[in-house]
Amino acid sequence: MAMRKGSTSKASNKLVINSVAFYDHITRSLLQQGISLSDPLLGLKRKAPRNPQARGRAEERRLQGEEDGEYVLDAAPPPLTLAQKLGLVASPAGRLTEDEWTQVKARSIQQGESSQPCAVCREEFLLQPQVLLSCSHVFHRACVQAFERFSGRRCCPMCRKEQYETRVIHDAAQLFRHQSATRIQACWRGYVARKRYTKLRRSICPKDKRLRRKFFEEKLQELNDSFVRYCHTDTEAFLSDINRSLSSSRRVFQQLERKHVSEPRENDWERIQSQVIHRGVWDCPICLTDLCSPSLPTEGDASSHRQHRPTVLLSCSHVFHQICLEAFEAFTTESRPSCPVCRSVYHKKLI
Known part of the structure; x- marks a missing residue:
């Protein structure tokens, strides 16, 4: 009889502990989702983070990461509940390590995710903020956040994988800068080549008969234009000066000729x-x-x-x-x- 009472008390104690653990787990889960327990008729309400200092550190890390390199956008996971510690509820998966993120990014580069448009808005990434999901898919950061608000759950817009992790990357921005620099260099090389070719065409006579004739016609036209520019509008006066110079030169030569006879x-x-x-x-x-x-x-x-x-x-x-x-x-x-x-x-x- 005493043994039955002891086993009954142990079972009741275990039941009480399990009930408290489930209650604690459900309460924390609802609080994480933003549901108000005091006034459930108000529906979903978003609450500010509990720790403002942690939010400030995350914002500082975000600003520093945008300039320096990549960083994980998700906050640290909450501590395990009593139900998860007792094994009554499955524990969440651990966060990805740097090696795992390297493998995820390698798969994304192999699939060419950054070189393609965003799957949500169908626009190029350019220099806009870009995020990499743990399923190796890449989206605009604003597009992923808008999709999560619209769908009401956290899942990938392409493969529908839930409970993913997000990492900010800059592959598309680097690719866009490289393409822009390549285009600028190509335009500059084309400009230099066209300028050099134009200079060669003006200085070297072509071998083709028709082109050679056109070349000398252009040269003659340039000489005529320069002559007209030099003469301004008083061409007659300029020609008169030339005639006077020729007459005086002729007289000088005649005098020299007479002296030497x-x-x-x-x-x-x-x-x-x-x-x-x-x-x-x-x-x-x-x-x-x-x-x-x-x-x-x-x-x-x-x-x-x-x-x-x-x-x-x-x-x-x-x-x-x-x-x-x-x-x-x-x-x-x-x-x-x-x-x-x-x-x-x-x-x-x-x-």
């Missing part, structure tokens, strides 16, 4: 006279009448008045009547006249 010697005069005889010209180029001189042969009988008209031989091998040449010299305005035929400075000799 030396008087022929006796042998030179004989050679010049032989050239006249060989050429066979017997008319004066000024009056167009026959020449008559003791040194020159004549054709037929010469008139008496022709014998009284002396002939002059010039150093340029031209022959004139002395009267005709003197009249020409009196008519010209130059200080030293030139030959009426070849316009060269001469020395004369009476023959």
Whole structure:
């Protein structure tokens, strides 16, 4: 009889302990979900975290992690309840270690999650906050939070895995920066190549006949444009200046030429006279009448008045009547006249 009473008391004590453990577990679970026990008709109410210091430390860690590297976004799990310690309720799974997170991220990189759009909003990640779930799926942080608020439970939007862990990563941001830098470098290389090619086209003549003709046409057009720009609008005045410069240069050269003409010697005069005889010209180029001189042969009988008209031989091998040449010299305005035929400075000799 005493043994029955002892066993009954032990069973009742165990039942009481189990009941208290279940009550404690249910109470904590409801408090974690934000349900108010004092006024259940008000429905779900969100409460502030119990420990403000822990919230401040989490916020500081979040800000530091965004700049430095990756970090786990979920808060530390609550302590085990009495029911979980007694084994009446299954204990929650432990948090992932760094090695496990490395394997999860490796699977995500292999699947190309960061290079694809977000599965919730279907937009690129760019530089927006990005989270990696323990099931190796990647989403926008705001999209995951909105999905949890909309669905009322914590599950992955793709594989529906519950009770996942969240880790903030920056793979998409790094990929976007790399792509942006690659595009900038490609644009710069293209600009440099086009500029170099344009410079080569302007400086090197192409081998194709049609392109070569176009090349020289452009060069000629550039010269014409530069000439017009240099002349401004007074082109006539510029051309007049050029003509005056050419005239003055021509006069200088003529003066130098006259100064360097030396008087022929006796042998030179004989050679010049032989050239006249060989050429066979017997008319004066000024009056167009026959020449008559003791040194020159004549054709037929010469008139008496022709014998009284002396002939002059010039150093340029031209022959004139002395009267005709003197009249020409009196008519010209130059200080030293030139030959009426070849316009060269001469020395004369009476023959």
